[in-house]
Amino acid sequence: MKAIPAQPEPSAPAPQPSVLRRLSRPLAALAAVAIPTAYVGAVDPNAAGHYPTCPVLRATGWWCPGCGGLRCVHALTRGDLTTAGHDNLLVLLLAGVLGLLWLRWLWAALTGGRAPRISIGSGGAVGLTVLLVVFTVIRNLPIGAGLAPPVV
Numbered sequence: 001m002k003a004i005p006a007q008p009e010p011s012a013p014a015p016q017p018s019v020l021r022r023l024s025r026p027l028a029a030l031a032a033v034a035i036p037t038a039y040v041g042a043v044d045p046n047a048a049g050h051y052p053t054c055p056v057l058r059a060t061g062w063w064c065p066g067c068g069g070l071r072c073v074h075a076l077t078r079g080d081l082t083t084a085g086h087d088n089l090l091v092l093l094l095a096g097v098l099g100l101l102w103l104r105w106l107w108a109a110l111t112g113g114r115a116p117r118i119s120i121g122s123g124g125a126v127g128l129t130v131l132l133v134v135f136t137v138i139r140n141l142p143i144g145a146g147l148a149p150p151v152v
Helices: 017-043 055-060 068-077 079-088 088-109 122-138 142-147
Strands: none
Touching: 017 068, 017 088, 068 079, 068 088, 079 088, 088 122, 122 142
């Protein structure tokens, strides 16, 4: 007689972590962004002497893709979308995308779903690089002066 191997008993599904535990990561990320944002909101980057000059601007005289980012965040803390878009349109768009992703992450944590994953691949990386280069060139030409932050 042959012995029949024992079938392993099906294991019970793993218990779902508590809502507070699931919320800990999105809320920690929110705090990690909110604290420096509050500082930029309180300390005006438009006033000289509070923040260092961009090294790319200092070395080349060209606005880099990040130039005006602090001013954009400062304007966002005041609810001034027009100024934020003028100071740095890419930072404004990135803030909106990251805000939506964070809301999806928060919703997934509340409902026990999967957190959103970001994967851009090599084509996306090339596309983003081209976008940054084109944005940099255009904002430094006379035709794109509206995309350059004001000189302080």
